[in-house]
Amino acid sequence: AVQLVESGGGLVQPKESLKISCAASGFTFSNAAMYWVRQAPGKGLEWVARIRTKPNNYATYYADSVKGRFTISRDDSKSMVYLQMDNLKTEDTAMYYCTRSPFDYWGQGVMVTVSS
Amino acid sequence: DVVMTQTPVSLSLAIGQPASISCKSSQSLLGTSGKTFLNWILQRPGQSPKRLIYQVSKLYSEVPDRFSGSGSETEFTLKISRVEAEDLGVYYCWQGTHFPYTFGAGTKLELK
16 A cells, blocks of 8 residues: 655744655555645645656755755655755745645645744 | 635535535646546645646546546636535635646635
């Protein structure tokens, strides 16, 4: 069965950094584009970042709201996808979900809280 | 970016009643492949989203056939023939035709 398990969330102060991870299993990870999608408390879903596969040169894409601050990466040998979040802002507070293309499987989410 | 507009915002229904949710896009979702990448997901209270329907009307294998999807171009509908307790939660439409993929704001289905 497909599983996506996020980890690494927590409470940080504004301008600090945090790296969250997603461990994938149950499918051929190297063949799947991967995404991070977030959900602020009581709000809807917002796409954050996307990373394509090796044949697509691991191309990355970011929502305007995080461009220049967040970096998505992957390690196909470990079936892992990461989101490095720098210069965090209070508005980045959200549940962060790892999901594979085409959003057919989602992890349980990891909470990131940015507050002073 | 493509704007996805869902109505109603919330729906209060009794078990056994039918449900209908509308989703409209600001651009046609018919792709160059001839496919329309309009999809539906359900987020039950306290859970992560779960897949329901892809390419307008195709149900994932685990989804009960009381769910159905229809529509074309810019107007789409999710229907539940008879609501059951496990159907409660927030329904989101999302489009995968134009990047960045975008979500509707959600429709909350509650029990009356």
